[in-house]
Amino acid sequence: MGLDSGQPTDEELIVGCRTSTPERKRDLIGLLAERHHRGLLNFLFSIVNDREIAEDLVQETFIRVYKSAENYQTIAKFSTWLYRIGRNLALNEIRNRKRRPALVLNQRVGGTGDDSGGEIASMIPADSAEPGEIVEKKDTVKLVRSVIETLPDTFREVLVLCDLQKLSYQEAAEVLEIKIGTVRSRLSRARAQFEEKMRREMTQSAHESESRS
Numbered sequence: 001m002g003l004d005s006g007q008p009t010d011e012e013l014i015v016g017c018r019t020s021t022p023e024r025k026r027d028l029i030g031l032l033a034e035r036h037h038r039g040l041l042n043f044l045f046s047i048v049n050d051r052e053i054a055e056d057l058v059q060e061t062f063i064r065v066y067k068s069a070e071n072y073q074t075i076a077k078f079s080t081w082l083y084r085i086g087r088n089l090a091l092n093e094i095r096n097r098k099r100r101p102a103l104v105l106n107q108r109v110g111g112t113g114d115d116s117g118g119e120i121a122s123m124i125p126a127d128s129a130e131p132g133e134i135v136e137k138k139d140t141v142k143l144v145r146s147v148i149e150t151l152p153d154t155f156r157e158v159l160v161l162c163d164l165q166k167l168s169y170q171e172a173a174e175v176l177e178i179k180i181g182t183v184r185s186r187l188s189r190a191r192a193q194f195e196e197k198m199r200r201e202m203t204q205s206a207h208e209s210e211s212r213s
Contacts (some may be wrong), residue, residue, distance in 0.1 A: 008034060008185065010035065010036075010076075010077075010078035011077070011078050012080050013031055013032055013078075014028070014032065014065070014069055014074065015074060016028055016067065017069035019139060021027075025066065026066070026067065029066045029069070029082060030067060032062070032065070032078070032082075033062050036079060036082055036196065037058060037123075039079075039160075039165055040058050040061060040082065040083065040086050041055065041058050043083060043086065043087075043160055043161070043162075043181075044058060044061075044090050044165070045155065045158065046160045046164075047091070047094065047157070048090050048093055048094065053093060054090075055090050057090055057093065058086070060089055061082065061085050061089060063086050064089070065085065068085075077171060077174075078131070079167075079171070080167075080174040080175055082116070083167075083171075084174065084175045084177065087157075087175060087176070095211050099118060112120060143198070143201055143202070143205070147194060147197045147198050148194060151190055151193055154186055155186055155187075155190035155193065156190070157176060158172060158176070158186045158187045158190055159187070159191075161175060162187050164189075169183045169187075
């Protein structure tokens with residue numbers, strides 16, 4: 001996240017909680033929530049596939065951050081620590097409800113601003129796109145989602161973090177609590193499977209269109 005010159009970093013804000021009054025601590029956590037709410041919401045939504053639950057999990061995540069601020073280790077990037085807390089809560093939700101997570105690619109579930117992502121995210125139409133382009137891209141996004149949902153859960157998580165949320169391999173490894181080599185391997189296999197299935201679906205769709213004409 002690019003911050004204007006003079007603004008405190010995420011790490012400075014969370015460290016500042018250690019010596020702050022309860023009121024000041026709430027203000028600091030509030031600033032962190034403003035910065036990370038949208039990205040965290042998109043990530044958790046991709047796991048639980050329910051907007052209301054994802055919103056609740058975001059709130060619970062920042063409550064945990066407030067309560068555990070003193071336990072933050074400066075060797076970790078704040079966003080990595082934050083996403084790991086959120087992911088653990090989301091996985092607990094999945095286990096408790098016995099629901100299978102499904103990826104929703106960068107869906108606008110709240111907030112404002114621009115979500116940057118990888119090649120897959122670029123298929124989502126911009127607000128300024130022409131009406132015809134939006135319709136075409138919406139159809140493509142629908143197909144992309146259906147294809148991605150067929151991938152193993154571990155592949156979907158890596159795609160969200162690396163290709164949509166733009167975390168580095170190292171940061172994704174820390175969030176998922178796996179080795180960086182595992183992130184690279186899963187992401188490579190996920191992209192390969194996605195491309196193969198996407199190509200097959202698009203070919204089938206083209207054949208169906210030809211048969212109807």
